[in-house]
Amino acid sequence: MKLSFRNILKSLWQRKLPRLSLILLGLLGLMAINASWLASSTPLYAVYQDKTYFPILREIWPLNHLDLYPELQSIEWNNLDKKSLILPLIPYSPDDYDLDAILEAPSLKHPLGTDDQGRDLLSRIIHGSKISLSVGFIAVGIYVSIGLLLGALAGYFGGKTDFLLSRLIEIVICFPTFFLILTLVGVLERSLFYIMLAIGLTGWTGIARLVRGEFLKLKNQDFMTAARTLGLSDTRLIFYHLLPNSLAPVLVSATFGMASAILIESSLSFLGFGVPPPTPSWGQLLSSARGFMDMAWWLALFPGLAIFLSITTLNLLGEGLRDVLDPKLKRV
């Protein structure tokens, strides 16, 4: 069967576990994208001094840069009449502390409980998913691009190019990613950007090797000779004829890579080298739960569960993709 994106999705959908992981991943993605209006203390809709507003627009990216409704800037929404407001599903912002509700167990008011400053845990987890998923996508995006390009060059041109690039791969493969990031963050500053960049700049070796191998296998096939007899340029041969033929294993590898990038970010945050507070990230939530293990189990359980679920989902999806794309492993 032809390997188009649609067909891959279709055959994933026909399998039980991959379907479950697709659904979960979809939900997770939706949650991350819509975090700012799912969990916030800013109302979706408000009537204030006889005028109607959609105050949430002030917080949704990219509108948050426009400074809409400047007159609303210093309003304490909690003090207004609740009848004139429509609040988001979880009416707490991740940073809203409430000293009357410290370390509250899960209840109807706070479905996953609150932390030591009375902040709502569910809201923090929802906003944390933004960090985790964006690390996953962007870091993997960076290293897939580098890996594809370098692997393609090495595989297509061979000879000296291949020799040099292969040695480069061997050198980069020796970098311990985790400690490199620790060092970077230690020397420079704690920022999400450096984490993504460091993962991206060290993670491409696997992809590059995969692509190089695929290119070596494909470039001597008849269809390549045929394409060359038609007078096509090297660039066109590489990007139009070879790359699409070697994307399948890259897709599998990228899915697994995303899981490990999320795990790296969580571990870093747990050690206190991750995203700087107050931005919540899952690893950081876990880390801050350490001190309250004996009195607030929910603080450790739910962020841990979030990490566990997203990693498992991605790995299951990767397994599913591998089954779909590799005919040798295909079950009848």
Next chain:
Amino acid sequence: MSLILRVQDLKIEFNLEQGKVAAVDGVSFDLHQGQILGLVGESGCGKSLSALALLKLIDPPGEITGGKALYYGTCPQEKNQNQSQESKTQASPSENKVEEKNQEEETQEEEIKTENQKTSSKKGSEDTTDLTAALRQSQVQPEGGVDLLKLNEEEIRPLRGSRLSMIFQEPMSALNPVYRVGDQIAEVFQVHQKLNKKEAWQKAVYLLEKVKLPEAKRRAQQYPHELSGGMRQRVMIAMALSLEPDILIADEPTTALDVTIQAQILKLLQDLVQDMHMSILLITHDLGVVRQVADQVAVLYAGDVIETAPTQRLFNRPKHPYTKGLLKSLPELFSPIQSKLNTIPGQVPSLGNWPTGCRFATRCPDKLAGCQKQLPALKYLGQGQSLKCLNY
């Protein structure tokens, strides 16, 4: 019939650990316009390699180390001249201008001496600027024509597909599995003629109709694996013909097909030669195919053309002992059932172990004393027949 391609003493060597090993040495043949030349030989005798060399597609460790491939095809200037001559006969007011223009072109014409006077200006609105540059820059040989082997990568790339194109033995693996067949043909137009997607697609469908692919419109939307072997070969042919090349190199085009489809494809190739004034270099090990379609045959043995003759003459009066042996070893329909097939004793010498002198000498029934001393020179016997053998 005018000459379109003359290959002289082509030599291809491989740089291996044990040093340079020649795989093709001394291949010479002439290809005339509108003719099918059969290049016949056993596996490994250098047929495909010679063909790829014409397009300069020999990859390392292989290397073209000698010989010439003179191409006398249409040059863009010549085409312009044909057009202006036509307009000259019609229009009188602008005659002076046309004449001036003509003279200019004639001087250009002298620069590139082409003996080939082609009257059919078949290539349409093709973008030939690259091509012109490529042909002008390259040294024009004293014999006239352009030596393809001397062109560099930038110069020969525009010629690939537009002047010389190629079809392959295995039509399954020669089409890119991830694109629809229509896309693959359209790509050629998009790259060479800078057409937009829609125009290119229409041309692709037109071509598929031309190679008599049934339901061309629907088939263009399909992927290679959805087509049968014969259909795929038709698609390959359509792709190779897309820019109306002068020379089509067909590398065992029917070997992977069954006999009925084989006949259809051969018929198609013959028709195309007539329609498009094209020349075909037909590479095959199937003497039956050659007899059916070729006008002229060149027999290769161990990297060398040992005999060339018009098809009828070669089959009726083979001269070289190897050709004779080959023809004798063909099975005959009315031979006694129990009789054994004739064979040529011995084996083809492996690469790097070619004997000095005539390479067939060790297996030759008519061997003379001088055969193993030096390679016999090419001898012309008249009637278009020539061979390399000391017996004549």
